[in-house]
Amino acid sequence: MILLIVFLVLMWIGWRFFVYVPRVEAVSDESKINGIGCVAATKNKRKVAVSVLPNPPADGFSIKPSPFKSKKLKRLLLPLASLCLVLLVVGVTLHFNSLHVIAPFLPKEYSQVAHIQGTFTEAKLEPPPALPPEVFISAAAIAARPGIATADRDWSKLDPQFVQVVLQIMKKMKERGYPMVLLEGYRSPERQDGLATQATVVTKAKxxxxxxxxxxxxxxxxxxxxKIIISERDKWAFEAYQALGEEAVAAGLTWGGVWSFKDYGHIEKAGSLAALVRSK
Structure with a gap:
């Protein structure tokens, strides 16, 4: 709308000052007296038509055309004037461009609002039902992870936000054809010490x-x-662990498969333990 108004104003200025020329000419009084010029008045007294002989008397006079009446000059000045006005409008607009920012929709605030809305609209995932202990009892499972049959798989003992991220990963893994189960969640300090000191290396953390x-x-x-396949020596299981690593990294978690001591089934919240404990 503003640009249309500016355009119309520029058109009027160009027509009024560079195109429009009143049809008014004059002859000397002597020419009128001698009958050299013939003047005819129209109904509108503001407009006068004048016809003059080709050779007016020497003592007569006529109004010479203004430089602005020159066609070449008009064609030159009109676009120049229009360009100057357009540049002026553009310059003023750019100078005050900060006034066009809508405060309630700044990027930072918008992302916060979107996050809050997503929190209320997105349904929380529920942990899958617990599997019977006998599913975890097998020669391969016990050899790979001693005490896995009695490991703690209570989702309520885990950080709620972390649980939602893990459940999202498990959902995506199932969609990729690799259904995952929880082997172990919370681990007591005593069990951690027992795993760190046993002959089969499972963890180095005390x-x-x-x-x-x-x-x-x-x-x-x-x-x-x-059947639960823990060993990464199985080709299909190894592919599943690689997919788990991809999904974990995409979700912002840390995957144990990139450590010097490979722990392919382990995923955890990123960041140092001390910093995470202080933030809780």
Whole structure:
């Protein structure tokens, strides 16, 4: 709307000052007296038509055309004037561009509002029902993770926000064809010390040094044909663990498969343990 008004104003200025020329000419009084010029008055007294002989008397006079009446000059000045006005309007607009920012929709505030709305609108995922202990009892499972049959798989002992991230990952893994189950969530300091000192190396962290003790880490394993496959030596299970790593990193978590001591089924909240404990 503003640009249309500016355009119309520019058109009127160009027509009024550079195109429009009143049809008024004059001859000397002597020419009128001698009958050299013939003047005819119209109904509108403001407009006068004059016809003059080709050779007016020497003592007569006529109004010479103004430089602005020159066609070439008009064609030159009109676009120049219009361009100057357009540049002026553009310059003023750019100078005051900060006035066009809508305060309630600044990026930072908008992201916060979107996050709040998403929190209320997005339904929370519910943990899957607990599997019977016998599912975890097998020679392969016991050899890979001693005490796995009695490990704690209570989702309520984990950090609620962390639980939602893990459940989202498990949902995506199932969609990719790799259903996952929770092997172990919370781990007591005593169990952590027992795993750190046993012959089969499962972890190098002692009690209080693992995020399992703070509900910020879980161990997952793929399940195929009703059986849990923990060993990464199985080709299908290895592919599942690689997919788990991709989803964990995409969700902003840390995957144990990138450590020097490989723990392919382990995912945890990113950041140092001390900083995470202080923020709780």
């Amino acid at each position: 009690g209080g040094q693992s995020k399992h003790q703070y509900g910020l880490a879980v161990d997952l394993a793929p399940m195929k044909d009703g």
